[in-house]
Amino acid sequence: MNIIVCIKQVISTDQVKIDPKTHSLIRTSEVSRLNSFDLPSLMIAKELKKAFSASVIALTMGPKISEEVLWEALAIVADRAILLSDPRFSAADTLATSYVLGMGIRRIGNFDLILCGMRTADSDTGHVGPQLAEELGIPHVTGVEKIERHGDYFRVERMSDGFREIIEVPKPALFAISSKMKVSFPSLIEIQDAFSQGQIETWGLEDLNADPQKVGITGSETFVEDLIPIAEKRSCVFIEGDPRQQARSLISKLMEKNLLS
Amino acid sequence: MNLSLSSKQKQIKKLAKEFAKMELSPIAKSIDDERRFPWEVVEKMAALNFFGMQAPREYGGAEIDSISYCLVIEEISRVCAAIGLMLAVHNGVVVYPLSKFGTHEQKLKFLTPLAKGEKIGAFCLTEPNAGSDALSIESTAIKNGDYYIVNANKIFVTNGGVADTLIIFTSVNPEDVKKGFSAIIVERGIPGFEVGLLEDNCGMRANPVCSILLTDCKVPTTNLLGNEGDGFKIAMTALDTGRIGIAAQAVGIAQGALDVSIKYAKERIQFGVPLIKHQAIQMILSDMATMVEAARLLTFRAAFLRDQGSELSYSSAMAKLFSARTASKVASLGLQIHGGYGYSKQYPIERFFRDARATEIYEGTNEIQQIVIARELLKKTED
Numbered sequence: 001m002n003i004i005v006c007i008k009q010v011i012s013t014d015q016v017k018i019d020p021k022t023h024s025l026i027r028t029s030e031v032s033r034l035n036s037f038d039l040p041s042l043m044i045a046k047e048l049k050k051a052f053s054a055s056v057i058a059l060t061m062g063p064k065i066s067e068e069v070l071w072e073a074l075a076i077v078a079d080r081a082i083l084l085s086d087p088r089f090s091a092a093d094t095l096a097t098s099y100v101l102g103m104g105i106r107r108i109g110n111f112d113l114i115l116c117g118m119r120t121a122d123s124d125t126g127h128v129g130p131q132l133a134e135e136l137g138i139p140h141v142t143g144v145e146k147i148e149r150h151g152d153y154f155r156v157e158r159m160s161d162g163f164r165e166i167i168e169v170p171k172p173a174l175f176a177i178s179s180k181m182k183v184s185f186p187s188l189i190e191i192q193d194a195f196s197q198g199q200i201e202t203w204g205l206e207d208l209n210a211d212p213q214k215v216g217i218t219g220s221e222t223f224v225e226d227l228i229p230i231a232e233k234r235s236c237v238f239i240e241g242d243p244r245q246q247a248r249s250l251i252s253k254l255m256e257k258n259l260l261s
Numbered sequence: 262m263n264l265s266l267s268s269k270q271k272q273i274k275k276l277a278k279e280f281a282k283m284e285l286s287p288i289a290k291s292i293d294d295e296r297r298f299p300w301e302v303v304e305k306m307a308a309l310n311f312f313g314m315q316a317p318r319e320y321g322g323a324e325i326d327s328i329s330y331c332l333v334i335e336e337i338s339r340v341c342a343a344i345g346l347m348l349a350v351h352n353g354v355v356v357y358p359l360s361k362f363g364t365h366e367q368k369l370k371f372l373t374p375l376a377k378g379e380k381i382g383a384f385c386l387t388e389p390n391a392g393s394d395a396l397s398i399e400s401t402a403i404k405n406g407d408y409y410i411v412n413a414n415k416i417f418v419t420n421g422g423v424a425d426t427l428i429i430f431t432s433v434n435p436e437d438v439k440k441g442f443s444a445i446i447v448e449r450g451i452p453g454f455e456v457g458l459l460e461d462n463c464g465m466r467a468n469p470v471c472s473i474l475l476t477d478c479k480v481p482t483t484n485l486l487g488n489e490g491d492g493f494k495i496a497m498t499a500l501d502t503g504r505i506g507i508a509a510q511a512v513g514i515a516q517g518a519l520d521v522s523i524k525y526a527k528e529r530i531q532f533g534v535p536l537i538k539h540q541a542i543q544m545i546l547s548d549m550a551t552m553v554e555a556a557r558l559l560t561f562r563a564a565f566l567r568d569q570g571s572e573l574s575y576s577s578a579m580a581k582l583f584s585a586r587t588a589s590k591v592a593s594l595g596l597q598i599h600g601g602y603g604y605s606k607q608y609p610i611e612r613f614f615r616d617a618r619a620t621e622i623y624e625g626t627n628e629i630q631q632i633v634i635a636r637e638l639l640k641k642t643e644d
Binding site for chain 1: 271318
């Protein structure tokens with residue numbers, strides 16, 4: 001079984017700095033990390049690799065510093081890591097990103113399964129998984145918690161509004177993995193092996209035979225008009241009186257804010 | 262000269278940082294309060310190879326470089342110095358001398374379970390009448406056929422309460438302690454092995470520091486590390502490298518003290534603005550940060566030299582001396598920023614303050630480091 005895991009390097013949410021001109025996020029190595037919503041996909045890939053001796057490729061699009069998340073993926077599970085990187089890919093919206101990932105996957109060729117996170121911690125759209133499946137013309141399921149392989153189809157479980165849905169999907173397919181999966185750390189030996197045995201392949205626009213009109217800012221159908229940080233303010237309210245009065249006062253305050261009806 | 266971490270070192274730092282945040286941060290205060298060894302994290306750290314960081318792969322170790330090793334010890338100690346100490350002693354002065362001086366059989370038997378974290382190690386040098394003056398030990402190991410009969414009263418043994426495999430420094434020649442100074446591997450629980458009371462220490466309280474008493478313990482001669490008379494060399498080699506780990510631990514404590522002081526200075530409002538807006542506080546914080554960076558660089562340099570195979574005593578003694586002093590100074594300044602709250606148990610700075618102080622004493626006091634440095638200085642000026 002061949003698995004491709006799509007991952008992204010994001011910026012720690014408390015350290016976001018925005019380019020005033022392009023309204024895109026400024027990345028530096030110190031504040032960047034693997035999108036936490038991608039970790040569950042890597043964990044599921046690890047389980048599948050163990051169960052079926054699957055081969056796992058980690059794939060990302062981004063500038064050179066995104067290599068760091070590929071090293072992390074190599075330490076956790078991946079046998080191969082590919083960085084799709086080209087200055088023309090920058091400032092892409094989710095559509096242009098999905099196109100580039102799709103072209104990368106076409107170049108990889110043979111695959112049974114693509115795994116993605118549910119969303120990213122820094123832009124939070126949840127688009128890329130489903131868009132990538134559309135780009136490749138394959139079925140997808142989001143919020144997947146469990147994957148079973150049965151011959152030429154997968155049987156997956158997802159939680160939906162208090163129900164557990166069981167869905168059968170023909171191969172190849174894309175699943176966006178639920179963020180509820182338990183995650184674990186790679187060991188020092190796994191990190192050592194990733195660096196001694198692994199390498200990162202970098203593919204640019206020409207390597208992918210991609211249409212320059214469909215990548216980066218040129219290929220984007222949406223443009224972020226503005227990005228304004230919202231300072232969250234918390235204030236503490238002291239409720240006076242005896243316990244009975246305090247309880248009454250608390251209930252009325254919660255009702256005022258529609259937190260209790 | 263390249264002062265930036267490699268991608269691999271960054272990954273290792275990140276691993277240790279996230280592990281400390283997720284697993285150690287929630288327990289750091291309570292294990293200190295309760296003076297409790299946290300068994301619940303031992304298996305987790307073992308799975309990450311934290312017990313055999315630099316041991317050879319064939320004996321279950323991860324063989325990481327010394328700077329990576331420092332990064333792990335620093336990140337762990339930044340959150341919980343007592344666990345940092347446990348790892349620094351286990352890896353630095355037990356696993357390392359076994360890797361360097363052990364026979365293949367000894368490595369299979371003792372090193373592998375230690376490196377895999379199935380067993381915990383301790384280094385037993387100090388006695389009631391022998392601390393900095395190591396050659397004053399009174400412990401003896403008298404050869405009797407295939408065994409040594411070992412008698413020893415070892416005190417202030419870090420990890421002592423939980424250690425399974427202990428390196429005991431003793432003398433096989435009571436007439437000439439120096440000539441007979443030897444290192445013998447002893448396993449917990451053999452007849453005559455007794456664990457003393459837990460030390461009621463000021464800091465590092467989650468580490469079960471205690472005394473170890475050996476009374477007529479029968480230890481196979483195959484447990485002798487190196488040859489008879491090699492003990493002093495083994496102890497000093499272990500301590501020279503071990504000091505790098507303790508320096509990294511001190512850097513971690515200093516960084517942790519700086520972290521919580523910055524956090525507090527941002528939250529605490531006095532005279533209408535957060536403390537950090539006051540220039541007096543900014544000056545203290547900038548001094549603290551400068552000292553931490555300097556200590557870290559000295560420690561990294563010692564680690565770098567170790568991997569180069571260079572002579573270590575001078576640089577590791579300097580790293581340990583400066584980092585230990587930095588930890589104490591930075592924790593003290595941090596406590597000052599916290600004011601009255603810093604002196605209470607409500608905030609973690611008091612724990613950093615107590616833990617930091619030990620780094621100036623164990624694995625060679627500041628004064629012993631100064632002697633080591635001075636010796637090397639004299640050699641250099643004679644050239």
